[in-house]
Amino acid sequence: MIADVLKAAVLVTVAAVLQISFVNSFELVEGHADILLLSLVCVGLLRGPLFGACAGFWAGLLVDTMTLETLGLTSLLLTLAGYLAGRIGELTSDHQNQRARILISVILLTIAVEVGTLLVHLFLGDSASVGTIVGRVLLPTLALNLVLAIPWYALCRRVFPPPARRERGGPEVIAV
């Protein structure tokens, strides 16, 4: 448990640093891959909503600190995103097609985070064109996230190997 917490903290911190200092400079139109969100989705899918929410909160704090943006804003969005990723992971844990599970999670949460960001900024009084955000930011970001989703999940799965399952229907050992 503690090891998982430390690994999640390191993974999110590394992802946040890479996102801000590296990935954000590779733009497609005006969007870019969001490896921080991908990391949260993977943590949520692999370790559940509690891990996802905490990792999201930590990631948001880091991002807002490193970019000197409004503290708490990104935390709010990413906490929700991490929690939702965990819930999706729970609800689809019996799903046989892992790729579809990952891709659907990435699609839903990318859209949710981008729309949430837009709404929060609109509430805070910033002006933004919905059409521009959707066309120039959301769609390129979504495309890049989908491209990276599977390899990133494979990487995260190495960091967070799935817990060994108990054999179902096997003979119960009763201590006598």
Added chain:
Amino acid sequence: MARRVVAAVLILVSLALLTIYLREDDEGGLHAAQRLGLAVLSPLEVAGERIARPFQDAYGYVSDLVGTKQDTDVLEARIASLEEQLRQYQNAAEENERLRGLLDYVDGARFPDDYRPVVGRVIAQPANAYNQTIVVAAGSDKGITPGSPVVTDEGLVGLVSKVTGGEAQVTLLTDESAAVSAVVVSPQPSDTPARGIIEPSPSAAGLVLDRVDKALVVNVGDTVVSSGWTLGDLSSRYPYNIPIGTVTSVGRQDIDLYARVQVEPFVDFDSLAEVVILVKR
């Protein structure tokens, strides 16, 4: 249950941070904590940025190349568009010049009195060497009838052979069926100018003035014009004095009944764009 509580607490904490951060000034506690956090994290950012720099440079180089390629495409498209415009302007200028020439001719002294001009754009060139006809975009709706002479400001073109409502077929002087009564106009006028019939040359490009009396004087460089004869109720279809061409050679062989006079036409039949159809008033 516990995880929902934790998630709710984290969301509430986020909202609280957000609210406090927005309400306090730059010297507030959260701002100070953020600056401290940035100071702690900035080495990581710097390290990340240094690692990223070569990749960013490579990406920027490729992006610039792509941008340059796009700029080149845009400029090439612009050049093509401007070249097309230039061609259109050149065509318009040439057309303007041709029409001005026709207008000068129509308004000038050389234009025959008994006719009114109908200007027609050539819409079909001769289909082959055996069929020396063109089609112009003017027809019976403008009073054109079969037999109307067709000219340009340079000289005689031919004769209208068929007419529809909006088009007319013109048989050129170079067609083997063409025959025009013509007279040679010399700088040294004589009592009896040489007359003959203009026909297409059977052996060479150009025209030939046939049936010219060998005794009459014809010199190279003389001008050949339509003779426009009248005989009682009969008259030539071509009015008098429409330039046809220049004499380029004169042959007088003993075995021939007539002199053979080669004529270089004034009109370039291969590049007709507009013509004037002469319609009887």
